[in-house]
Amino acid sequence: PAGPGGVAVPRAGLKKLALPPDYSGITIPEKPKLKFMDKVPAVPKVQREPRRLRDIRGPSEVATDFTQGQYGILALGGGYLHWGHFEMIRLTIGRSMDPKSMFAVWRVPAPYKPVTRKSLGHRMGGGKGPVDHFVTAVKSGRLVVEVGGRCEFGEVRPFLARVAQKLPFPAIPVSRESLQEMRREEEAKRLDNQNPWTFERVVASNMLGMRRYLSPYDLQLKGRYWGKFFLKHRV
Amino acid sequence: AVAAKMAALGGGGTRWRRAWLPALQLLRRGSKAVTRHWKAMHFQRQKLLALTEYLPPRPAVPPRCLPCHNTQGREVGRGPGPALQGFGRAFSCGCGTQPGWSLWKSFPVPGGSPICGTLRSLVAPWGLGMRAPCRSCIHAKEGWAACRSEQSLPEGLWCSVPMPSSRSPGACIDDTILSRQGVENFARLPSLEVSQGQTVAALSLLSSQTSSLLQRGPSHLTALLDEHIRRLRDSGGATEPPPG
Numbered sequence: 379p380a381g382p383g384g385v386a387v388p389r390a391g392l393k394k395l396a397l398p399p400d401y402s403g404i405t406i407p408e409k410p411k412l413k414f415m416d417k418v419p420a421v422p423k424v425q426r427e428p429r430r431l432r433d434i435r436g437p438s439e440v441a442t443d444f445t446q447g448q449y450g451i452l453a454l455g456g457g458y459l460h461w462g463h464f465e466m467i468r469l470t471i472g473r474s475m476d477p478k479s480m481f482a483v484w485r486v487p488a489p490y491k492p493v494t495r496k497s498l499g500h501r502m503g504g505g506k507g508p509v510d511h512f513v514t515a516v517k518s519g520r521l522v523v524e525v526g527g528r529c530e531f532g533e534v535r536p537f538l539a540r541v542a543q544k545l546p547f548p549a550i551p552v553s554r555e556s557l558q559e560m561r562r563e564e565e566a567k568r569l570d571n572q573n574p575w576t577f578e579r580v581v582a583s584n585m586l587g588m589r590r591y592l593s594p595y596d597l598q599l600k601g602r603y604w605g606k607f608f609l610k611h612r613v
Numbered sequence: 614a615v616a617a618k619m620a621a622l623g624g625g626g627t628r629w630r631r632a633w634l635p636a637l638q639l640l641r642r643g644s645k646a647v648t649r650h651w652k653a654m655h656f657q658r659q660k661l662l663a664l665t666e667y668l669p670p671r672p673a674v675p676p677r678c679l680p681c682h683n684t685q686g687r688e689v690g691r692g693p694g695p696a697l698q699g700f701g702r703a704f705s706c707g708c709g710t711q712p713g714w715s716l717w718k719s720f721p722v723p724g725g726s727p728i729c730g731t732l733r734s735l736v737a738p739w740g741l742g743m744r745a746p747c748r749s750c751i752h753a754k755e756g757w758a759a760c761r762s763e764q765s766l767p768e769g770l771w772c773s774v775p776m777p778s779s780r781s782p783g784a785c786i787d788d789t790i791l792s793r794q795g796v797e798n799f800a801r802l803p804s805l806e807v808s809q810g811q812t813v814a815a816l817s818l819l820s821s822q823t824s825s826l827l828q829r830g831p832s833h834l835t836a837l838l839d840e841h842i843r844r845l846r847d848s849g850g851a852t853e854p855p856p857g
Contacts, residue, residue: 431647458647546644572668580661591636591657601662605652607642613667 401528410481412468412523415488417461418512423492426506433491434458434606436599438517441485447526449534449553450485456606457547458513459522461489467523467541474537480527489514516547518608531556547606571613577601 434456444450471482489512496507516522522545525534531553538551552560578600580588589596602612637653646652791799803811826834 434647456647567667570670572670573665575665577661577665580665588657588661591655592661601665604654605646607652611667612662612665 399530404527406479406481406527410477410527411472411475412482412484414468415461415464415484417489419488419490422509422512426494426509427492431606433515434517435595436517436603437608438520441520444521444524444554444557445485446483447481447524449526449529449531449538449551450524451522451538451542451545451549452552452557453516453518453520453522453545453547453549454610455518455547455549455608457516457545458491458493459486459489459516459546460511460513463545464489466544470537470541471523471525475525475527475534476529480525480529480534483524483526485521485524486514486516491515518547518603518606522549548608568613573613576613 436456438453475482491513492509493511493513494507495510496504523541525538531551535551542549542551577596580586581592581596581600602609634653636656638656638659639651640654640659641651802808826837
């Protein structure tokens with residue numbers, strides 16, 4: 379700080395100086411807000427599809443890591459997102475973010491899976507019902523939206539948490555660092571587990587004939603997943 | 614959570630549901646599986662999940678055996694305990710409630726032998742202005758004080774805020790026992806912000822004076838130096854002018 383006459387007057391104290399974050403490598407795309415998602419795909423399927431609930435079960439292989447943004451919403455359970463959820467996410471994030479300094483990107487496709495419903499009040503039978511609406515399947519561990527730009531996690535977290543609460547599966551807002559931290563903690567927990575008996579070990583060697591009562595999928599899921607639920611407390 | 618649910622549910626839903634397949638238990642965890650019903654889990658699977666839960670590593674010394682530390686890092690005894698042995702009665706007071714005080718709670722120290730005496734006998738051997746010997750009986754948050762007297766203390770004796778008008782013989786402030794005079798002196802000390810400002814001003818005095826000198830100009834400096842040399846010559850012997 380310059381004093382009178384241009385002489386720098388030293389001031390007692392800046393013990394800790396937190397440097398402002400470096401946003402040099404970040405470019406905000408032309409359309410920073412979330413794209414509008416259709417209720418029905420452009421080529422709607424005529425053939426009705428079987429239910430196939432295995433697209434909810436287990437961990438996700440796609441969209442598990444960040445690509446463009448720095449913060450996002452991570453799904454901690456499986457579920458279906460329909461058009462209402464998409465609109466809610468799009469409008470809430472569009473309302474809460476600043477389009478000049480932040481951008482948001484979808485990490486889930488538009489609804490593609492047809493869901494049938496029989497009309498209300500009718501008895502069972504009479505064939506499969508007509509297509510009612512379309513949904514997107516989300517597995518646990520998948521990112522739903524990504525947000526980036528010249529912003530901090532603390533700014534983004536409140537509205538991402540509000541969005542995450544309204545989703546049909548448990549979800550949390552994450553950043554790149556927090557996701558890494560979560561994975562590291564999980565790995566550390568797995569390594570320093572004092573219990574000599576693990577689900578994986580019991581199932582792999584079929585101890586006590588346990589595979590009679592377990593599903594063949596438990597070999598891969600290893601006790602951490604049950605149906606659409608992700609059991610976070612389990613190792 | 615799974616174990617608790619298992620214990621709470623037992624057989625699962627209503628009686629006719631349980632008869633469907635007794636080993637298959639309904640686990641209700643807040644939302645249904647995507648289908649219309651809850652996802653049932655076999656009891657053997659529940660047992661296996663309970664068996665294979667995560668066990669965190671245990672420290673070598675259990676935490677209950679270690680001495681507990683308060684937020685300032687000082688060792689604090691849990692309650693009266695061994696720190697107050699030999700004292701007949703202990704008094705505790707809440708700090709920071711009101712400037713005036715009511716008497717604290719007094720309670721007999723368990724297992725302590727009653728020794729008659731007054732508070733002055735406690736104060737005298739410790740000495741005024743000295744630090745209290747055992748820290749564990751003077752807690753920074755709640756002013757504990759151990760007293761040899763069997764009688765309760767007169768009101769307004771120990772204070773957290775120094776009050777010159779009180780009739781107290783002394784006070785215990787910040788782990789130090791002060792006499793009446795000491796309390797009055799303590800009250801006249803400047804506040805923390807004021808003293809910090811004074812320190813900063815004292816430290817930066819030299820540099821600020823130097824900067825103001827340099828701003829005046831070379832002629833002024835030369836005049837000052839000449840004056841200084843003249844005075845030294847007048848007072849002492851011959852002084853060599855500084856180079857430059």
